[in-house]
Amino acid sequence: xxxxxxxxxxxxxxxxxxxxxxxxxxxxxxxxxxxxxxxxxxxxxxxxxxxxxxxxxxxxxxxxxxxxxxxxxxxxxxxxxxxxxxxxxxxxxxxxxxxxxxxxxxxxxxxxxxxxxxxxxxxxxxxxxxxxxxxxxxxxxxxxxxxxxxxxxxxxxxxxxxxxxxxxxxxxxxxxxxxxxxxxxxxxxxxxxxxxxxxxxxxxxxxxxxxxxxxxxxxxxxxxxxxxxxxxxxxxxxxxxxxxxxxxxxxxxxxxxxxxxxxxxxxxxxxxxxxxxxxxxxxxxxxxxxxxxxxxxxxxxxxxxxxxxxxxxxxxxxxxxxxxxxxxxxxxxxxxxxxxxxxxxxxxxxxxxxxxxxxxxxxxxxxxxxxxxxxxxxxxxxxxxxxxxxxxxxxxxxxxxxxxxxxxxxxxxxxxxxxxxxxxxxxxxxxxxxxxxxxxxxxxxxxxxxxxxxxxxxxxxxxxxxxxxxxxxxxxxxxxxxxxxxxxxxxxxxxxxxxxxxxxxxxxxxxxxxxxxxxxxxxxxxxxxxxxxxxxxxxxxxxxxxxxxxxxxxxxxxxx
Numbered sequence: 271x272x273x274x275x276x277x278x279x280x281x282x283x284x285x286x287x288x289x290x291x292x293x294x295x296x297x298x299x300x301x302x303x304x305x306x307x308x309x310x311x312x313x314x315x316x317x318x319x320x321x322x323x324x325x326x327x328x329x330x331x332x333x334x335x336x337x338x339x340x341x342x343x344x345x346x347x348x349x350x351x352x353x354x355x356x357x358x359x360x361x362x363x364x365x366x367x368x369x370x371x372x373x374x375x376x377x378x379x380x381x382x383x384x385x386x387x388x389x390x391x392x393x394x395x396x397x398x399x400x401x402x403x404x405x406x407x408x409x410x411x412x413x414x415x416x417x418x419x420x421x422x423x424x425x426x427x428x429x430x431x432x433x434x435x436x437x438x439x440x441x442x443x444x445x446x447x448x449x450x451x452x453x454x455x456x457x458x459x460x461x462x463x464x465x466x467x468x469x470x471x472x473x474x475x476x477x478x479x480x481x482x483x484x485x486x487x488x489x490x491x492x493x494x495x496x497x498x499x500x501x502x503x504x505x506x507x508x509x510x511x512x513x514x515x516x517x518x519x520x521x522x523x524x525x526x527x528x529x530x531x532x533x534x535x536x537x538x539x540x541x542x543x544x545x546x547x548x549x550x551x552x553x554x555x556x557x558x559x560x561x562x563x564x565x566x567x568x569x570x571x572x573x574x575x576x577x578x579x580x581x582x583x584x585x586x587x588x589x590x591x592x593x594x595x596x597x598x599x600x601x602x603x604x605x606x607x608x609x610x611x612x613x614x615x616x617x618x619x620x621x622x623x624x625x626x627x628x629x630x631x632x633x634x635x636x637x638x639x640x641x642x643x644x645x646x647x648x649x650x651x652x653x654x655x656x657x658x659x660x661x662x663x664x665x666x667x668x669x670x671x672x673x674x675x676x677x678x679x680x681x682x683x684x685x686x687x688x689x690x691x692x693x694x695x696x697x698x699x700x701x702x703x704x705x706x707x708x709x710x711x712x713x714x715x716x717x718x719x720x721x722x723x724x725x726x727x728x729x730x731x732x733x734x735x736x737x738x739x740x741x742x743x744x745x746x747x748x749x750x751x752x753x754x755x756x757x758x759x760x761x762x763x764x765x766x767x768x769x770x771x772x773x774x775x776x777x778x779x780x781x782x783x784x785x786x787x788x789x790x791x792x793x794x795x796x797x798x799x800x801x802x803x804x805x806x807x808x809x810x811x812x813x814x815x816x817x818x819x820x821x822x823x824x825x826x827x828x829x830x
Contacts, residue, residue, distance in 0.1 A: 275475060275482040278451060282487045285668055286471065287803030288458055289496035290323040292434075293633075293652045295359045296661030296681070297443035297493055302448035303680045304665060309484060310442070310450060311473060313457040313499075314651040315766045317438035320497045322653065323580075323614025325529065325556050328353055328361050328655045330392065331399040332545070333554055334631060335384050336519060340391070342632050346655045350429050352395060352682065353658070359690045359721030362432035364558075364671075365542040369597065375552040378421045380703070385424050397427035414537025414600050416549070424540070432561055433719060434654060435770040440686040442735055445518045447687070455762055461507040463493070463514055466644045468492045468507070477762060489672045493664055497617040498524045498577045504638075506649065506813045517641040520812055521650050523620030529567030530590050531560070531610035531776060537598040538564055548589075549596040557594060561777060563609070566590050573615050579816040582611040586822055608720040610776045611820055613683050619650050633660055635667055636705035645671070688721025694720065698808075701763065704728050708748075715746060727754050734795075741784050747774045752788055756796040764788060764806040765813045780814055 285301045287294045290312025298310040311319075330347040351363040370378050381666040385400040385465040392509070403411065412423075446452050459481070460472040470483040485687075486492070496503050504516040528538045529549050533632060544557040558565045591603045619634060638644075652660050662679045669676040690696070697717050701710050708731055716724040730750045731738045737750035755761040755771035767777030767788065775781035785807055792798040798806075 273453065273475070275480055277307070278453075278484065279482045281307070281309075281451075282485050283451075284487055284672075285309070285491055285493065285665075286484060286486055287311065287495060288471075289319075289437075289453060289494065289499070290316040290442065290452070290796065291319050291495065291497055292317065292438040292441065292654060292657040293321075293497075293649055293660045294493070294495035295438050295445065296657045296663075297495060297664045298439045298450045298452065299445035299448065299667060300658075300661040300679060300681050301668065302450035302547070302667040303684070304664070304677045305667075306668070307487075308445070308450040310445065310452045311456050311458060311471075311484065312454045312594055313476065314358045315454050315763065316452075316683050316760070316768075317435040317770055318444050320614050320617060321438050322435050323527065323529075323612055324434060324484045324654050325527075325558065326431050326434045326654075327364070327558070328431055330388060330428065330655075331631060331653070332384055332388055335387055337345075342656075343388070344391045345659060347388075347395065347655065349656050351392070351395055353431075353655075354429065356681075356684065356689065357431075357437065357440070357686045358692060359688050359718065360433060360440070360686070361429050363427050365425060365427055366545045367403075367412070367539060367542045368421055368424045368426075368545050369412070369415055371419045371547070372421045374547045374549075376547065377407075381424050385426055388426060395427075400424060402428035402449060412539065414598050416597055416599055429655075430543075430558070430560075431654070433773065435773075436688075436719065437654075437772070441761075442690055443687050444684075452760075454760060458506060459505070460504060461516070463509045463516075463643065463645075465641055465694065468643060468646055469661075477827075490645060491671055492646045492651065493668070494646065495652075495660075495664075496533055497649075497652075498522055498615040498649050500617060500650065502577075506560075507643075516638055516643050516646065519567075520620045521636060521648060523709055524573050524577075524615035524617055524640065526571045526573035526580060526613060526615055527568035528586040528590070528613040529565055530587055530608045531563050531565055531584065531612075532603060532607045533563060533599045533609065535598075535603060535607065535745045537600040544597065546597050548593040550593065555590065555593065557597070561773060562776065563777060570616075580612040580613045580615055581817055582820065587611060588614070604704050605820070608820065609778065611818055612776075612778065613817070614667050617649075617651060620704045627659060635663060637667075647671075647733075686721075689724045690717060690721040696725075700725065700728060704732065707731055707735055712738075712748065716748075716751075726758060727751065730754060730757075737795075738814050741774065741787055745774065745778070745784070747772050749787070749791055752791045753795045756792065764792075764803075764810045768810065769813075775810075780818065785810075 284306040285308045287298045298308050302671050328350050330343045389399050405422045408423040457474050461468050475479045478769045494503050500522050507516045513619040635700050636648045638646040666676050727750050741747040755767045761767050768781040789803040
């Protein structure tokens with residue numbers, strides 16, 4: 271029903287959300303659960319922008335304490351605990367270790383003070399308190415770490431969401447189940463202004479080219495959660511077919527953050543992540559165990575280029591490799607060890623002249639009433655960790671602007687659709703029922719990705735046992751996951767399957783070796799034509815060239 275555009279055009283919505291990243295998803299979910307007739311519009315796929323390009327941490331932001339952003343740290347720590355409770359299948363505690371050096375910008379006493387304050391701000395936490403590691407103990411625990419100027423270390427807990435895209439998707443799914451209309455691959459062409467309000471939106475289906483209109487009720491509010499594209503959306507406004515952009519002041523001054531993915535390497539931290547200062551410039555970055563690999567990042571550079579083609583450049587890749595080798599001398603990482611790169615733009619407030627690292631990470635709900643439009647609010651900033659609270663604040667603001675009483679927010683305790691607590695009995699029941707078709711280890715792996723929704727994939731396998739086969743020898747993904755992504759998770763392109771419903775495209779050869787098998791599955795089980803598959807494969811190659819493949823790796827053999 272969602273892609274029934276004539277039906278959409280006949281409706282009038284209380285809330286129109288532009289941007290299907292995690293903040294837009296949270297807003298749509300919260301609004302639909304509180305009874306607002308809601309539509310969410312995303313020009314690409316859900317979580318295809320900033321939500322997919324983070325370091326995948328659910329954290330309080332230890333370094334924000336240096337800039338006295340204590341309310342942001344407290345908010346983040348509170349939201350971390352909420353996610354531990356409402357999405358334990360996706361968000362898990364992560365131990366972080368900080369090597370401390372005498373000749374870096376943050377001395378031992380400063381880290382210790384930060385650790386104490388961090389604990390104080392999270393007294394309601396369910397993870398252990400921090401501990402400081404004297405030099406001798408640190409050297410004993412981490413024998414591969416650079417000891418030049420080593421003063422000791424610190425350890426503390428935050429959270430990790432290995433599958434950040436699926437966190438976004440489960441918010442989308444919950445919004446949809448609550449009655450929201452959710453549309454990916456729909457681009458807002460124009461915001462139409464009538465006096466001091468946005469009256470309707472001209473939209474285009476990016477899959478077919480069909481144009482249609484989204485209209486609001488008399489009290490409708492439009493929410494712009496398009497991340498780095500916030501200013502672009504505002505520039506599409508027009509009055510009676512004449513361009514009339516909203517506001518002259520630039521709202522977003524994004525910075526670029528890049529990551530690399532490598533295989534396990536000598537000296538790599540086991541059962542912990544490293545949060546380290548770069549030896550050359552003191553900038554913090556992470557070395558994080560992730561999906562059987564290691565995720566290293568991030569950089570933080572001003573960015574003013576094409577937002578749809580953001581790629582880690584050679585200098586950033588070399589910087590991350592070099593600084594990792596300086597912290598872990600035995601790693602000896604080089605360019606050939608990089609198996610995936612990704613880069614994105616943080617939608618930070620425009621702050622001309624400021625160092626990227628010092629720009630606030632607080633989110634801002636910008637009401638365009640100050641610019642003559644009374645029913646438009648744009649989100650500036652927003653962290654992955656605090657996405658739920660952003661949605662709550664947005665919907666509270668919507669009700670107040672509609673001059674209605676504000677209902678209680680339901681997302682504070684409401685589990686996400688895949689909610690599955692540790693050691694849940696349903697896992698063992700599923701193993702007993704399906705182990706004749708799929709071995710126990712594979713079933714447990716599915717529960718770690720899909721939570722309770724694993725039962726739907728197991729049902730597919732029960733009906734078509736050949737879908738229990740791995741996508742390729744040595745791959746952890748099953749054929750059933752590909753079919754499920756299209757049949758039940760609104761995947762419209764091969765890129766969606768390889769990068770956002772699964773991470774098959776990030777863990778080995780960019781997923782290129784899986785394409786023939788995926789095409790066969792799409793034709794046989796999902797009703798795709800060969801022509802559609804060919805077009806989607808071409809788009810995937812283009813996506814890799816524009817966003818992932820380092821220039822030095824873009825060889826004909828790799829992308830053929």
